Amino acid sequence: MAIKFNEVAFTYQKGTPFESQALHDINLEIEDGSFTAIVGHTGSGKSTLLQHLNGLLKPTEGEIQIGEQIITPETPNKALNDLRKQVGIVFQFPEAQLFEETVIKDVAFAPKNFGKTESEAEAIAEKMLQLVGLPESIYQQSPFDLSGGQMRRVAIAGILAMEPKILVLDEPTAGLDPRGRVDMMAMFEELHREQNLTIILVTHQMDDVANYADYAIIMSKGTIIKSGTPRAVFSDPDFLLNNHLNVPTTTLFSKRLTEKGFSFANIPLTEAELADDLVELLSRKGGHDANE
Amino acid sequence: MNKLILGRYIAGDSLIHRLDPRAKLVLSFYFVGIIFMANNWQSFSMLLIFTLGCILASKISLSFFLKGVRPLIWLIIFTVALQMLFSSGGQMYWHWGIFKISEFGVTNGLYIFCRFILIIFMSTLLTLSTAPLQLADAIESLLKPLKTIKFPVYEIALMLSIALRFVPTLMDETAKIMNAQRARGVNFGQGSLIKQMQSIIPLLIPLFVSSFNRAEDLAIAMESRGYQGGEGRTKYRVLKWQTTDTMAFVLFAVVTVALVYLKN
Numbered sequence: 001m002a003i004k005f006n007e008v009a010f011t012y013q014k015g016t017p018f019e020s021q022a023l024h025d026i027n028l029e030i031e032d033g034s035f036t037a038i039v040g041h042t043g044s045g046k047s048t049l050l051q052h053l054n055g056l057l058k059p060t061e062g063e064i065q066i067g068e069q070i071i072t073p074e075t076p077n078k079a080l081n082d083l084r085k086q087v088g089i090v091f092q093f094p095e096a097q098l099f100e101e102t103v104i105k106d107v108a109f110a111p112k113n114f115g116k117t118e119s120e121a122e123a124i125a126e127k128m129l130q131l132v133g134l135p136e137s138i139y140q141q142s143p144f145d146l147s148g149g150q151m152r153r154v155a156i157a158g159i160l161a162m163e164p165k166i167l168v169l170d171e172p173t174a175g176l177d178p179r180g181r182v183d184m185m186a187m188f189e190e191l192h193r194e195q196n197l198t199i200i201l202v203t204h205q206m207d208d209v210a211n212y213a214d215y216a217i218i219m220s221k222g223t224i225i226k227s228g229t230p231r232a233v234f235s236d237p238d239f240l241l242n243n244h245l246n247v248p249t250t251t252l253f254s255k256r257l258t259e260k261g262f263s264f265a266n267i268p269l270t271e272a273e274l275a276d277d278l279v280e281l282l283s284r285k286g287g288h289d290a291n292e
Numbered sequence: 293m294n295k296l297i298l299g300r301y302i303a304g305d306s307l308i309h310r311l312d313p314r315a316k317l318v319l320s321f322y323f324v325g326i327i328f329m330a331n332n333w334q335s336f337s338m339l340l341i342f343t344l345g346c347i348l349a350s351k352i353s354l355s356f357f358l359k360g361v362r363p364l365i366w367l368i369i370f371t372v373a374l375q376m377l378f379s380s381g382g383q384m385y386w387h388w389g390i391f392k393i394s395e396f397g398v399t400n401g402l403y404i405f406c407r408f409i410l411i412i413f414m415s416t417l418l419t420l421s422t423a424p425l426q427l428a429d430a431i432e433s434l435l436k437p438l439k440t441i442k443f444p445v446y447e448i449a450l451m452l453s454i455a456l457r458f459v460p461t462l463m464d465e466t467a468k469i470m471n472a473q474r475a476r477g478v479n480f481g482q483g484s485l486i487k488q489m490q491s492i493i494p495l496l497i498p499l500f501v502s503s504f505n506r507a508e509d510l511a512i513a514m515e516s517r518g519y520q521g522g523e524g525r526t527k528y529r530v531l532k533w534q535t536t537d538t539m540a541f542v543l544f545a546v547v548t549v550a551l552v553y554l555k556n
Contacts, residue, residue: 017356056471081479089475096465097472099497109494113477144501158476 001067001086001165001198003030003053008062010048022048023222025062030215035192035199037209037230039245040219046170046202047092049219053168053200054087055080067165085114088164092171094155098143103129103154106143110162121161128157132187149180156184160191166198167191173205181205185212210234210248210269218245235267250274301423307536308350308421313430315537319544320418326548327410335554336406342547343413350421360416361409368408376401428453429531446522454510462503469498 010023022045030036038046051057052064055071064071069083091097100106107125112118129139132153138146143154156172169188173181189212192199203209209216209230216233218226220243226233234240237247237255247255254268254277262281268274303309308316330336347357361368378390379397386393419427432449439445470480473494480491 016359017353051471054475056474081477084475084477091468091472091475094472096498096502097469097476097494099494110476162476
């Protein structure tokens, strides 16, 4: 399902003394089956934008098209139930949403809400728990007895169990150890590749953007200040640094190398690309010290 | 949830904001008490003018106060209507069965309306102009005399300030969990009463669990920072009584005298 934002604006508590505008004329397009990363400071409107994707918030101006559905400020809430099933959102620290007595019941909760029978839902739940890499021995345990990382996996399995077409991830690896982060990102990458899931990822990890995303959106103060492929976005590292945003480690390193006299045809985004470029550059120099 | 004005604090720098929170707390309670002395239009209009003066002095827009009345408007209308329709006395304007509108009923209804408005305005003024932690400090300071009868003043004050500190955090958390569960297909506030009650469970359980976790973390963090209980602690925020506070008391005394003079 493709997503299209047309002049979308959102104001919290409109018409009260506390009103504050979180989004200003947002125009964006997310293609079906793409992996889009949204980056920006805390408070730049990323999370507000995410909640528009499944109708938790409705725009106060403009319109959003998600698949066939068009959301305008006047869209009634009842019309959004179907959308919720198709767009799964994994919120920040999703382990806070667990509540059932057993892991399997919790994962089966969403499919049951969307009309699956008990046994169908449990079958899906088992499949999803396997997918996120949890052992069968914990299926009947209480989710509150698990470790933080396992709870996070159960929560994510609970969203995957809705079998969404679009998966929205709000900092899914925040607070995980390096191993957990890599595993989790690899899992999302696999889902994206194998099931052609559209993924929208909000993150502060520019390395993840460089490694996994094929489209990047940079937000600041409720507007989109830059968007394009990660290569296009990171080709101007100074722009990001001036906006107090990070750039991928590789980009930063190659920027330092450029300052020392190296020149790259394309700014390398991943470690593999950087290594290839360096091998090529060094072999062309015929073994000379590059710093000369 | 966001529509609730009562209990909100609007930062500002006005005469009212700078008053000692103890003075504000005592005076607002006192004011609510003396409202019941008013019993004719002269005394009520004097109190209304006085309250509006206080609101002006706080430099907070009147619309906040009107919003504070809104959640209670049905209660007010219900009480006023009850008074108007069921009391008799004076000239009778209209009656049908047990319902009657009399002169006495109308004035009584109006008085009750005024009382409600005055109480809501004054208490809203207190909470809008006083930071919650200041209020907690004020309550602790005012309860101090109860220490002599072994009342755990310090513990109550600590619990109060922690509770106040975590109200917005828990509200945020509630909103977050609600959103997360709505994304999983829970419809809050839809369907039959039983269904609505069932839909609260996926909200309440995570909220309780996270409160337990939070309490444990907070207790450990407090202990590791050397907290050992109320005995022998010093205070960072010290309340200071100023001449304006004394003046405020004098002003309220004048209002009381005027009220006694004006009422029947």
